Amino acid sequence: MLADLKSELLNLRTIHAVLEVYHIIRTHWALVLVGILIFRYIRRLYFHPLSAFPGPFLARISNVYSMAIYFSWREHEIHMELHKKYGPVVRLSPDALIISDPKYLPIVYHMRVNKPDMSETQGANESVLGAAHYKEHAKRKRRVAGAYSMTNVRRMEHHVDGHVIRLIKTFDDLYAKTGKVFDYAPWAQYFAYDVVSDVAFGKPLGFVETNSDVFGLLKMFQQGIPITAVFTKLPTLAWFFRVTGLKGLLKPKPNQNFGIGGLMHFKDKLLAERYEEFKKGNGGRNDFLKFFFESKNEDGSPMSLNQVGAEALVIMFAGSDTTSAALREMINFLHLNPRCYKKVVDEIDAAYAEGRMTTPVPNFDELSQLTYVNAVFKETLRLAAAVPVAIQRIVDMPGFEIDGKFVPGGTLVGINSYVCARQKSLYGEDAEEFRPERWLEDEEKRKELERYDHSFGYGSRPCLGKNLATMEILKVLCTLFHLFEVKEADAPEGCTYKREKKNIGLMLQRGIWLKLVRKNVEAWKAMDQAVVA
Numbered sequence: 001m002l003a004d005l006k007s008e009l010l011n012l013r014t015i016h017a018v019l020e021v022y023h024i025i026r027t028h029w030a031l032v033l034v035g036i037l038i039f040r041y042i043r044r045l046y047f048h049p050l051s052a053f054p055g056p057f058l059a060r061i062s063n064v065y066s067m068a069i070y071f072s073w074r075e076h077e078i079h080m081e082l083h084k085k086y087g088p089v090v091r092l093s094p095d096a097l098i099i100s101d102p103k104y105l106p107i108v109y110h111m112r113v114n115k116p117d118m119s120e121t122q123g124a125n126e127s128v129l130g131a132a133h134y135k136e137h138a139k140r141k142r143r144v145a146g147a148y149s150m151t152n153v154r155r156m157e158h159h160v161d162g163h164v165i166r167l168i169k170t171f172d173d174l175y176a177k178t179g180k181v182f183d184y185a186p187w188a189q190y191f192a193y194d195v196v197s198d199v200a201f202g203k204p205l206g207f208v209e210t211n212s213d214v215f216g217l218l219k220m221f222q223q224g225i226p227i228t229a230v231f232t233k234l235p236t237l238a239w240f241f242r243v244t245g246l247k248g249l250l251k252p253k254p255n256q257n258f259g260i261g262g263l264m265h266f267k268d269k270l271l272a273e274r275y276e277e278f279k280k281g282n283g284g285r286n287d288f289l290k291f292f293f294e295s296k297n298e299d300g301s302p303m304s305l306n307q308v309g310a311e312a313l314v315i316m317f318a319g320s321d322t323t324s325a326a327l328r329e330m331i332n333f334l335h336l337n338p339r340c341y342k343k344v345v346d347e348i349d350a351a352y353a354e355g356r357m358t359t360p361v362p363n364f365d366e367l368s369q370l371t372y373v374n375a376v377f378k379e380t381l382r383l384a385a386a387v388p389v390a391i392q393r394i395v396d397m398p399g400f401e402i403d404g405k406f407v408p409g410g411t412l413v414g415i416n417s418y419v420c421a422r423q424k425s426l427y428g429e430d431a432e433e434f435r436p437e438r439w440l441e442d443e444e445k446r447k448e449l450e451r452y453d454h455s456f457g458y459g460s461r462p463c464l465g466k467n468l469a470t471m472e473i474l475k476v477l478c479t480l481f482h483l484f485e486v487k488e489a490d491a492p493e494g495c496t497y498k499r500e501k502k503n504i505g506l507m508l509q510r511g512i513w514l515k516l517v518r519k520n521v522e523a524w525k526a527m528d529q530a531v532v533a
C-alpha cells in the first residue's frame, strides 16, 4: 500500500517536472534555443572529433561559412589562402576537412570510398555520376564505361571534326574577314555544347550556327548549379526538406523551364525521338545514345529509358563547361606566356609542313604526337582546374590519421585540384608558374606528376570523358593556331571586363578578347572546300 503511494507520488512528481520544463520552454523558448545553439557551438569547437583541426572560427561552428565561400565565386582562391594560413589540413565546416597535400589523394579518393548523396538536387541520380555508394557506382560504370573508351570515341571523331570546321569557318567569316575583335569565351562554350549534344543526343543544338544560347540552355544550366550547391553545403536544410516531404520541390523536373529541369525537358524530347527509331530497329549512327541503348544491366536487362536519359544528361553537364573552360584557358596561358605560344605554333606548323597533319582537321593520332602541345594541355589543366572545388568523399570506418590527428569515419574530406596543383612538395619552387616543360624534362618526374595528376578526378571515379575532351580541345587549338594568327586584343570600347573568372563549381570565364588574322598556309585549301554538314 505504502509502496503504491510512493510510486504514485513519484509519477506525480515526474509529471510535474515535465510540465515545469514545458512551461519554461514555452515562456523562454528564445532562451532555450540560444542555449541549445551555444551548447552545439561549444561542442563543435571543443568536443567534436574534428576540433583538433585548425580553421576559421565560423567554419568550425557552422556550415554557413563554406556556403559563403561558395557565393564569393572564388572558392579555389580562398581554399588556397586557408591552407597558407592554417596548414595542409583545414576544417572547412563542422564536419568537413580540406587537404592540400597531393600525397593524400590515394587515401581520400581510394577505390571503395563513398561520396555524399546529391540525388535530391542533381536530376540525374540514375547515372554513373549520381551513384553515391561505391558498389552502385561500380555497377553503373560497368554498363557505360565502354561508351567512353578510345575505340568508341574514335567512332565519333568525324562528328567532332564537323564542329571544328563549323567553328573555324564561322570565325573566318565573322572575325578574320572583318578584322573585328571578339570575345572567344562564349564560342568555346557554344562549341563544347554543340559537340556533347550531338554525341549524347544525336543532334547538335546549333549554338555555333546561331551564335546564341539556344533555348537559354546555358543560362538554365548555370542557374541550376548554385541550387545544388546550397543543399550540398547546408545539410540541415537538405534534411529539413527531406523530413518535411518538401524534397520533391528540390528535384529538377522536366516541366520546369529553368535550371536543370529545363535541360531535362529538352533532353527528354530528343531522347524520345531517338528511342522510337531504335525500337523500329534503327540503331542509327555511332554515338553515346546508340551505345547506351544497346548496353545491359547486370541482370541482362537493357538500360531503361530513364537510365539512358540520366547518362545523356550527365554528358551534357559534365562534358560541356569543363571542356570549354580548358579551351579558353589554353589560349589565356599562351597569351600570357609568349615563349610557349611560339613553341606551340612552331610545333604545329612544322607538323603540317612535314605532311604529318590531315587537313582540314588533323586526326587524333597525329595530335597525340605533338609533344609540346600535349604538355601545354596538361600544364593548362594543372593550373586552371576546370572543376576548382574540393570534390568530397566520405571517410569510411574507422577513419585515418593525418598530420598526427585522427579523422573519424563519416567525415567529409576533399582536395581542391586548384590547390593541390600548386604544392611545392610535388611541383617544386615554380609550382605556380606555367611551365609545360615540367612534363617533358625527366621521365621519373613525369611519372610522379602523372600519378598525382588530379585535373580529371582521381581514384575509381576519374573523368570518363577524358578521351573525348582531349580530342576536342587539341583539334580546335591545333586547327585554330595553324590557320590563324591568334592575337590577344584589348576589350572593345564599352566593355570593362577582361579575363574575368567566376567559380560556380565549374570555372566560367569571359573577356578573352581575340583578333584573328588568316595565315597564308596550304591547309586553308581543304578548309575552304570543306562542307559543313
Ligand code: HEM
Residues within 6 Å of the ligand: 128, 129, 130, 141, 314, 315, 318, 319, 320, 322, 323, 326, 381, 386, 387, 391, 454, 455, 456, 457, 458, 460, 461, 462, 463, 464, 465, 466, 468, 469
Ligand atoms: C577538360 C574537360 C573535362 C574535365 C577537366 C573533367 C573533369 C572531371 C572531373 C574532375 C570528374 C570527377 C568528378 C568526381 O570525382 O566526382 C569528372 C567526372 C566525369 N566526367 Fe569529366 N571532365 C571533362 C570533360 C568531360 C567530358 C567531355 C565528358 C563526357 C563526354 C565527361 C564526363 C564525365 C563523367 C561521366 C564523369 C563521372 C565519372 C564517374 O563518376 O565515374 N567529362 N570529370
